[in-house]
Amino acid sequence: MTATPDVAAPRPAADDLLRSVFRRHAAGVAVITAGGAAGPAGFTATSLTSVSAGPPLLSFGIGTGSSSWPAVSEAEYVGVHLLGEHQEELAATFARSGADRFAAPTAWREGPRGVPVLDGVLAWLVCRVVGRVPAGDHRIVLAEVLLGDPAGAGTPLLYHQGRYRGLRD
Secondary structure, eight states: OOOOOOOOOOOOOOHHHHHHHHHHHHHOOOOEEEOOTTTTEEEESSSSEEEEETTEEEEEEEESSTTHHHHHHHHSEHHHHHOOOGGHHHHHHHTTTTTTTTSSSSSEEEGGGGGHHHHHHHOOEEEEEEEEEEEEEEEEEEEEEEEEEEEOOOBBBBEEEEEEEEEOO
């Protein structure tokens, strides 16, 4: 016989239920970048997902109210950067509303296809946007991986319970 865990009464689905559940989900931290008419744009994302190996596709979500959405909505190419645990401040900068995300101390360069590429990351990719799917107050961006560098040093930065954390054994 299997014991059933004590479970509180289920709550109806609402914005706060989704946020509460996903605070318990540890996720890798990425920064998405794009060139834009007003200069480079970027944001911190924990919604990065591998979609397909052939062709190599990934996805990420972005809020349509985000200051980065105008650039991402028109970008043909985006940069995807996996952050290391040594880059907690960089993650916080790209998550902060109103921050000048590309000002010092952020180290970056213009990379292939005009995509802003961040220095010192665990890995980076340049991707061609192949779709933007409406999803509530967000868009799911589908992008094909074109090139990148997986050889950065360090261990991944994670986001869990509203805080950045390192990977531990």
